[in-house]
Amino acid sequence: MWQCRGVTSTSDPLQLPHGPAWANRFALAPLTNTQSNADGTLSDDEHDWLVARGRGGFGLVMTCAAYVDPAGQAWQGQLGIASDEHLPGLTRLADSLRATGARSAVQLHHGGRRADSDLTGRPLQAPWDDPKTGAVALSTSGVKAMVDSFVGAAVRAETAGFDGVQVHGAHGYLIGQFLDPRHERTDCYGGSLENRMRPMTEVLHGIRAATGPDFQVGLRLSPEGFGVTVAEGVETTRQVLASELLDHLDLSLWDVFMKPRREAGEGLLIDHFTDLPRHSTRLGVAGLVQSAADAAWCLDKGADLVTIGTGAILHHDFATRAIADPDFRVRQRPVSRDILRAEHVGPAFIDYLAAGWDDLVA
Numbered sequence: 001m002w003q004c005r006g007v008t009s010t011s012d013p014l015q016l017p018h019g020p021a022w023a024n025r026f027a028l029a030p031l032t033n034t035q036s037n038a039d040g041t042l043s044d045d046e047h048d049w050l051v052a053r054g055r056g057g058f059g060l061v062m063t064c065a066a067y068v069d070p071a072g073q074a075w076q077g078q079l080g081i082a083s084d085e086h087l088p089g090l091t092r093l094a095d096s097l098r099a100t101g102a103r104s105a106v107q108l109h110h111g112g113r114r115a116d117s118d119l120t121g122r123p124l125q126a127p128w129d130d131p132k133t134g135a136v137a138l139s140t141s142g143v144k145a146m147v148d149s150f151v152g153a154a155v156r157a158e159t160a161g162f163d164g165v166q167v168h169g170a171h172g173y174l175i176g177q178f179l180d181p182r183h184e185r186t187d188c189y190g191g192s193l194e195n196r197m198r199p200m201t202e203v204l205h206g207i208r209a210a211t212g213p214d215f216q217v218g219l220r221l222s223p224e225g226f227g228v229t230v231a232e233g234v235e236t237t238r239q240v241l242a243s244e245l246l247d248h249l250d251l252s253l254w255d256v257f258m259k260p261r262r263e264a265g266e267g268l269l270i271d272h273f274t275d276l277p278r279h280s281t282r283l284g285v286a287g288l289v290q291s292a293a294d295a296a297w298c299l300d301k302g303a304d305l306v307t308i309g310t311g312a313i314l315h316h317d318f319a320t321r322a323i324a325d326p327d328f329r330v331r332q333r334p335v336s337r338d339i340l341r342a343e344h345v346g347p348a349f350i351d352y353l354a355a356g357w358d359d360l361v362a
Helices: 044-055 084-100 140-160 174-179 193-210 230-242 292-301 310-314 318-324 337-342 347-356
Strands: 026-028 060-067 103-109 164-169 216-221 248-252 282-286 305-308
Touching (some): 026 318, 044 060, 084 140, 103 140, 164 174, 164 193, 193 230, 216 230, 292 305, 305 310, 310 318, 337 347
Parallel strands (some): 026 060, 026 305, 060 103, 103 164, 164 216, 248 282
């Protein structure tokens, strides 16, 4: 069993069970940026945004959530990896990221009941019928087809030249929707936690079987919320850490310093997870890491890597700055559009941030 303790520096390289080591402990979060072309192909702005983070020193640069099936597209301007028509842009991106020295990954995503039926032109897919959204429960064969979509997308990512993928199992999207115990299915994908985890584990097994021995496989989970209790979040995390299917697991905590929101008890939410047996999987945390000291605190808490979101918007070179200066902290918000443009944030991304993020864009 491998358990990382005593890491004192975000500059330490990170060796994973498969594939090449990362140069350091910083990963770029899979940030929604609405910069892709209407058909899901990569745009110049999205390419430049990501490559700038590679130049900025991130050990791993990850794309936004990329839809694995047209039925799973959740927003306008979302990157796609559902068709070979997406391959030329993805190949260009993988080549450019490799040239920066960063490792690269595509986050694989299906919106499920949170997809946009106006964009997809078809009924929403979900684990259960949902009259509020008009979502229709996937049949057993439909779940298997969904699993195949994730596996096929991972094969495309490998073909394009990425070092790996991350499966999006967080934030109430389709894989995470199956984890929600508040709704029942009567087949092998509903009821017990083992059954509700089955779509996710079948995706992970399928990707491992269909890709090469050096391909890195990650997973993102919400350890609490979207119907998941802390207790079930802990058990799900324990099982996937023990599965030997993953290179890295990223826990989306919203705020690494937060306490559990709905359950009484002492300690922070992060404390429920960092002492779990890790086996060979590397454990990451994400949520409002705003400084070099915040990142160091996460490692001191037992995380192996730190995923940076807002900080990477405000500074394309957050990783380089945080490694070089223990007193580094992100600039004050809000910031001007000129500053964001200088950080290689494209116009569509800036508009998205201005419309949906409080106090980020002046």
